[in-house]
Amino acid sequence: MEGNRLNGAAPQPVGAPGVECKDLTKSFRSRQVLHGVSFTAPMGAVTGFVGVNGAGKTTTMRCALGLIKPTSGEALVGGKHYAELENPRHQVGAVLEFLGAHPGQTGLSYLEVLAKVAGVPKGRVHDVLEIVGLEKDAKRKTGRYSQGMRQRLALAGSMLGDPPILLLDEPTNGLDPLGIRWMRKWLRDRATEGRCILVSSHQLAELEAVADKIVMIHQGRLIREETISTADSADAFVTVRTPQADKLAALAVTAGGAVTANHDQTLVVSGMSVEQVGQLAATNQVVLYSLAEGRGSLEEMFLDLSGVEPAGEAPDGSARGGR
């Protein structure tokens, strides 16, 4: 099922910008949906583009793909505007919210049409069908495909020209857990090959496991752009249980940490590593019952930054999904 070749020109080295949005704004009549969005998605990495539904992810991606003209600013793929690309299927692959096949058309016919206009040999159609595991269903009408099969077919279409840059808008929609797991590995493998993968999702937990970089957007504004390692350290914390909570809290604050005291003799220290907290306790002869490091989830980080409240209250009164 896996396996790919990278023969579609990959002029950019790993780390170079694959997709670049520069101060992108877009208004539909009087409604402004993008407010100066700027970020880059590098080659050789999976960049997760996250935000709630209606945040502006699809509009941004469509701007990058030349389907929507930005009101101001620009979006470049491989250093060029999409419309300037020669034979774009060989340079950029895309999965959008609709498959783009007539329901009466077979999966095979759908790919053959795309291949024909892209100047891709017919044999490649069978290659990509094999990559996504649809070779047995290729002659079925797309109207009879499950949502997961449609997503796989869309992925196959995006890979026809073996492009070095992939823009995938909510590609895990409708996939079952096995499909999502398959997709994560597929994305990782493509990035390992040196490709730039920009993948959007409103399911933040899905991207956490696979993304190298996270771009967060909310109400058309960029709210965070960071590599996962930076984001991790910024959101890391240390949980300590000690009978001398007051003493350790005072010491941690003096050392530059931020402390939240919970009940049951537990402190949550942020701004310090687990080693620093342990050393501080040892030096000052503070007894520890437990010492552990942790970090907030991407979802929690997003909720913090966007100010979005979780959608409802659980029956016991605790917030759903919130920290």
Next chain:
Amino acid sequence: MALMRLVSSEWRKFRAVPTMWWLLLAMMAASVVATVLAFMLNDIRKVTPNQGHALGEALHTVGFASVLVMVAAIIGCAGEFRFGQADQTFLSTPKRGRVVAAKSVVYAFLGAIFGALNASIVLGTAWIWLTIKGYGLPMHQSVLWLTLGGGVASAVLYAVFGIAVGAALRSQVLGIVLVLAVQQVLEASLFAASSSVGRWTASEAGDALRDFPQQGLLTMGTGAAILAAWAAGILSIGYIRTKRGDITT
């Protein structure tokens, strides 16, 4: 080369959509039935069916090709926005004007095929009917060849007209309903009210091109030019909208 690939893929798209084949079958069936009905009407009116006005009226079912190829063209163009195919089309060909050009070429060719096929069916039906009735088909009469030839030319222009409407409106239901309402009701009413004004409309120009035996219509050549002008005018609007508009399926 790129345009040829695009034309080839548009042709492949047409072949892949079953609706188009149903339209073709519908055209063939409707042509036979309508031609027979026209000859039966001639029988009732007790007119000689193989000459002049009566023959021209019976052969006018050749116009079915024009209407059905126009509907096919609207579906072929506006239908792309219904199922999101437009995204994939313009991702493959970001120079969007080429897509409209390629669709126009493919559907004009299809118009010629639909038109020729329909003309053959009408001719065959007329030959069988007139032979059974003991008249024979008057192969030497100009009305026969002008009507059938005009039918083919009309189908070609109506196909381009359909692409133009599809590109301008981007909605196949709105496109089909609007065009049929305008051509079959509004323009027909206008012609009935004032032939000197109404004859310049697209549908009446089409009737003129198909040599329909009705007073007040333009000549065949002028009808062809006016129908072509209508198609070109609306195609320009569709071209500009496709080139400049956002694709937000």
